[in-house]
Amino acid sequence: MSLRHALIGVLADEPRTGYGLLKHFQQSLAYAWPASHSQIYPELARLLAEGLIRETGAGARGARVYEATTEGVDEVRRWLRTDPDRRVRSDAALRIFFLWLLDPGEAAVFLAAERDRFRTLLAELERIEAEEEPRTPKQRAYRIALVGGLLALRARIEWAEWALREVEAWR
């Protein structure tokens, strides 16, 4: 399971609350691995029981602050050396295979929506890219992930524009 390793990995940088982890996931990790609070909280309880993270104190409003233990970080490193699961699941990408079931006009609507979504997301990532120079090792790794997103999105936009011209030709 990737979620547990991602949680420990974030906590290896600095202590956080479950809620803080949730927000962090929503802002960046969710592009690669979405996770809801109903997954995060029980998983934190399991990691705590297994000694991969520890509770270091309490924040406001009953918040529980966690940090990674040495065992936890070792487990993340072990995970990083294993072969990644290359399976990727994308509802939007799957739908492309079935565009022929729609008339060209409707297919174009779908592709235009995709293109617009990619553009919005690209603008968002470009904003993040511009906002701060990476300095720490963690920031440099995040920057690599960010640039991956930027290049992927630019390719997707180029693709969507080409695909739109294709379906126009179907009419």
Place this chain on the structure above:
Amino acid sequence: MSLRHALIGVLADEPRTGYGLLKHFQQSLAYAWPASHSQIYPELARLLAEGLIRETGAGARGARVYEATTEGVDEVRRWLRTDPDRRVRSDAALRIFFLWLLDPGEAAVFLAAERDRFRTLLAELERIEAEEEPRTPKQRAYRIALVGGLLALRARIEWAEWALREVEAWR
């Protein structure tokens, strides 16, 4: 759920057996939506019970041949008009965020493996691209999906090469 719509969608083109669907998934749809036979067979039984597909006869070795019903195809079209779930999950992409926990040499090993995997996959997709000119509407839609894969992979390769130079600089 996307699986049921993908199954009906494939059967909307031509009748197939469960095993035939499995093989078809492994060859193309799995890049967007992996599915194992233990998911496909029970789902076909449900689609049959709901009248979204029908059984049209039997092949060799007890094979059961299915095709999509009008209701099934309508359901796929309805699905294609709904807003896609944009969530994407990628174990390999997630790991990038935690490369700072490895030393630069190990991070480079990971990125080089990613690059090589992308290159292999790209060669495979380029082979498919060259092998036949799309003629039917279904083939044209599949070609759009294929080109999406090609552009995405070329961007990923460019990214991996850049990222490798980055982690070299970490040393």
Place this chain on the structure above:
DNA sequence: CAATGACATGTCAAGATTGACATATAGACG
């Protein structure tokens, strides 16, 4: 004719994921 591999279908338990339900606190604003 026996072995092997591809074809072919199914079940099941364990684990992962989602979306809803549930509750409570702290700060800001009128």
Place this chain on the structure above:
DNA sequence: CGTCTATATGTCAATCTTGACATGTCATTG
């Protein structure tokens, strides 16, 4: 002081997904 929003944590049933177990057929090859 009341309301609203963001913070904060938790549970649970339903559904989806995985990997293993289980079984049998057909064609090829030695």
